[in-house]
Amino acid sequence: MSATAVAMNNVTVHYHTTSNHEVTALNNITLAIDYQKWVSIAGPSGSGKSSLLHVIGGLLTPQSGEIIVDQTPLHTTNQQMRATFRLTHIGFVFQSFYLMPHLRAWENVALPMLAAHIPLPERKKRAIEALARVGLQDRLYHRPAELSGGEQQRVALARAVALAPRIILADEPTGNLDADSATVVLDILTQFVAQGATVICATHDPLVIARGDAVIHLHRGVIVPE
């Protein structure tokens, strides 16, 4: 059992664009991230931060290299296994929240539990608990459009931790938020780390980087020293 939350060895990701160009988003990345740490992935736009998170989250399969996340060797899994892996090991937080517009706050939080076969009363109970953790116990029945950006991102955070994953992947979680809301979101992420989660956060916001235990700097798909 490896002691690291994420272990990458020579991971390379290419994209094939429609104009038949090949873009190398990640080039021979080797890294290790420990459990219960907050690691920021920093770098300018287009440097490969999102691609790195997607590889860790099993959304994207690298063309070469090995990657083990939370004891799961992702380079050997199939589509179905990766879906289950995302469900049970990963909590995602995106820059544009990615909430279901038609669902109420608690229903959005309960959505992953639905995929995990958890029965309705239990789902609702746990969703309410998760929303309480992010301070939204009085917004249970609001729809995303009825919430502020910061509140929406907190719903997304509650959804990410609903199934108690060990790893939370946040892709520019404060990118669409004002400073006050960003602080609240970062406080919550800090609290998640204190409660045992590993947070990997792509960002170019110095405020976010300052919260982390470590920073990985990316530039054009390779890790560079600061």
Add this chain to the structure above:
Amino acid sequence: MQFQDTLRMSLDSTFRQKRRIVPVLTGISLSTTLILIIIIAGATISNIVTQQILGQGNLRQITVMSPNNTGLGPSSNIINDSRIASWQTLPHVAGAYPNLELDVTATTNTMGIMLFLSNQPDQNVRPELLQGTWPQDQQIIVPDTGILNKLDQNVSGSTLLGETITLRIPTSEGSQQYAVIPVTVSGVYKATQNILGQILTFTTLSFMKNLVKESLGSAPLMYQVATIMADQPQNVSEIASIIQKQGFSTNDIEDQLSGETRWLRGIIIIGIALALFIFILVSLSIGNLLASSVLQRRKEIGIMLAIGFTNRSIGQIVQGEAIVIGIVGAIGGILIALISLFAFTLMQPQISLDIPWWGFPCVIAISALLCALAGILPARKAMRLDVMQTLREE
């Protein structure tokens, strides 16, 4: 995902797209209504025809014929008195008679025709008949005024022993009110008057047999056709099959019915085929609707995939939507059909509709099945979506 959750998701995503779902649901509902109304109209009409046929014959009557219809076939299938006697002892047989037509036509010198009738159906001719001890209350004197009617049809021409006829007897002389009595003909007593006013002729079954016998000499009596009465209508086919095994051909009300209602069934089948065709067109449009709604919801599906839904469960949700549309549409169709039938009975109270209740679960099942088929392609399409591609699209 648990079944009820898939169902819940399907219901939810179906009814979220109100504007697109309404025309499709209406289409399914209307074609379901069409199918149901065709079935109900068909059943009602065929019931009316059946009633008419039943009025002309007897539900319990089986006509038996020798295969070559001469009565002179191989000795195994000759209809004679001993054969008829053996049929009388079969289980569920209430009576068996040779078909000797009894002439009940009034003639100028007929003072009246006395039909020996029994409202204990299917009495065979009793020996008492000849001795004149037939109970008084079962003797009905039918004056030769054409009152003897079989439903509305005047049958004063002839009738058969064992046949059930309906008598219309004036309640008092010259009255316009009639008592309607179904009775079975069990014998005929035809009286003619001579100049002295004495009764000259008796026509009874045995009398007729004797007449036939006389014309045949000493040869044993054989008949071309016989009639067997079952005790209950539902026993007719059982008796008929026994008789058929003995080498005779039979004809009962079922045979007549199927002949009379064949054209009706044809029309109903064409109607149902037409409605099914419309149904298929509508369910194809469901396929179209679902496919475009999958396209429209790519982002949503991408989010679900990202947070851990499998592609398979996404496909199941879309497949579920198709089935939900089919079931809801069919239920709507049933409601429309029931409302229109109710309105019809208000306007035409004299027509009693025959509603085959099995039709309702059937149309729901057919609709669900067709829509499920129409949902297969869109569901596959949804299953094949790639999580990264769908998420990238802003």
